[in-house]
Amino acid sequence: xxxxxxxxxxxLATLENGxxxxxxxxxxxxxxxxxxxxxxxKTTLVKAICKQLGVDSLVNSPTFSIIQEYTSPAGxxxxxxxxxxxxxxxxxxLGLDDYFTSGFWCFVEWPEKITSWxxxxxxxxYISESENDARFVKLVRYS
Numbered sequence: 001x002x003x004x005x006x007x008x009x010x011x012l013a014t015l016e017n018g019x020x021x022x023x024x025x026x027x028x029x030x031x032x033x034x035x036x037x038x039x040x041x042k043t044t045l046v047k048a049i050c051k052q053l054g055v056d057s058l059v060n061s062p063t064f065s066i067i068q069e070y071t072s073p074a075g076x077x078x079x080x081x082x083x084x085x086x087x088x089x090x091x092x093x094l095g096l097d098d099y100f101t102s103g104f105w106c107f108v109e110w111p112e113k114i115t116s117w118x119x120x121x122x123x124x125x126y127i128s129e130s131e132n133d134a135r136f137v138k139l140v141r142y143s
Contacts, residue, residue, distance in 0.1 A: 004123075005139040008130060012044075019048045022125070022139055029074070031100050031119055033111035036127035041135055042109045045127065046079055053077060053105065061109075066094065078106040082113040091117060118142075 004025040010018045026032075034042040047059040055070045055077060062068040062081040070077045078099045085091055091114045099106050100119055111118070126138040 002141045002143070003138065004141050005137070007135075007137040009134045010137055011132075011134050015044070015048050016052070018137065019045070019052045022137070023049065023052060025139055026123060026141075029103065029105045031106045031108065031122040033108050033118065033122060033124045034127065035111065035124065037129070040127045040129060042127060043081075045125070045137075046107045046109070049105075049107065050077055050079070067096075067099070072105075075104050076102070077104060078102065080106065080108045082108060082110040085110075085113045088114050088117065090114075 005021060007018050007021065034045065036042050043061040050059045050070055050072070054073045057070055059070060059079070060068065062079055063083055066081060066084065068079040070079065080096065080099065082091070085094075091097075096114075097117065100117065121141075121143045124140045124142065126140070128136050130136045
């Protein structure tokens with residue numbers, strides 16, 4: 001486990017710069033697990049990351065579809081919301097492991113809903129609210 005980045009006071013006004021820093025600290029695409037309370041800004045952050053990665057289409061929360069796929073110049077980007085997943089068996093039935101091993105970006109909201117599925121090499125992004133509607137973001141790499 002290696003802490004790659006800590007950003008404090010991130011707001012919507014500084015979001016683009018924060019995303020540039022996050023991506024600059026990720027040496028290669030992979031699985032990024034996003035941890036944070038409801039309303040912390042996980043989907044907003046994924047939208048900004050996708051924009052930075054060249055996605056032109058609308059990026060929405062995949063709460064009901066569970067999986068959204070976007071097209072970028074570097075290949076597909078997968079955005080998963082596991083809020084409605086109840087077990088590892090549900091995740092297996094959806095074939096989620098195929099996304100985790102694709103070699104492309106795979107952003108996962110509510111990863112705590114399943115356990116022991118994550119590849120050895122992955123990123124974890126922790127988002128928490130701080131003062132004045134700002135956010136504290138911590139990026140950690142597991143390998």
